[in-house]
Amino acid sequence: xxxxxxxxxxxxxxxxxxxxxxxxxxxxxxxxxxxxxxxxxxxxxxxxxxxxxxxxxxxxxxxxxxxxxxxxxxxxxxxxxxxxxxxxxxxxxxxxxxxxxxxxxxxxxxxxxxxxxxxxxxxxxxxxxxxxxxxx
Numbered sequence: 001x002x003x004x005x006x007x008x009x010x011x012x013x014x015x016x017x018x019x020x021x022x023x024x025x026x027x028x029x030x031x032x033x034x035x036x037x038x039x040x041x042x043x044x045x046x047x048x049x050x051x052x053x054x055x056x057x058x059x060x061x062x063x064x065x066x067x068x069x070x071x072x073x074x075x076x077x078x079x080x081x082x083x084x085x086x087x088x089x090x091x092x093x094x095x096x097x098x099x100x101x102x103x104x105x106x107x108x109x110x111x112x113x114x115x116x117x118x119x120x121x122x123x124x125x126x127x128x129x130x131x132x133x134x135x136x
Contacts, residue, residue, distance in 0.1 A: 013038045016079060021046070023069060024076040028106070030054075032080065033067060042071030053102040059090045060098040 016035050023031045023044065030053075033046030049067035053060050120126035 013042070013077075016077070020080040020082060020085075022076070022078045022080055023074060025069070026073045026075055031064070031067060031069070032061075033064075039071075042074060044069040044071065044074065044077070053095070053098055054090070055098050055101040055105065057090055058093045058098060059088075060093050060095040060102075062095050 013035070017037070019035060021033065021035045023033070023046065025031065029051055031046060031049050031051055033049030035044060036047045037045040046067040046069065047065075049064040050061040051064055053062070117126075117128065121128050
């Protein structure tokens with residue numbers, strides 16, 4: 001009967017090793033790379049890693065190579081379908097072109113979150129606990 005219980009621990013990652021994965025981190029970064037290793041804390045090792053940023057209908061990639069990710073920072077981990085990867089209806093541009101727009105988007109999101117936190121604190125009595133990256 002126990003064999004019918006699905007994996008809900010890091011052991012469920014065993015089928016993902018040596019596959020191309022998308023990892024979304026708590027700070028919002030999106031990493032694409034090949035999962036090479038993991039441990040019981042869901043710490044991940046990605047190889048051939050690129051960080052992807054998006055703005056409008058464009059995306060850019062920044063090469064990182066080998067990347068070690070602490071498990072507590074992972075929000076989402078998903079396998080990339082290699083057959084459909086090239087069918088993305090977005091235009092790839094140089095990272096330096098998209099980076100200023102991406103930084104502006106991040107600053108605007110932070111300003112919205114700060115305003116929302118202020119209203120919740122002052123008008124609704126919510127606490128100010130939490131920090132950067134705790135939005136998930």
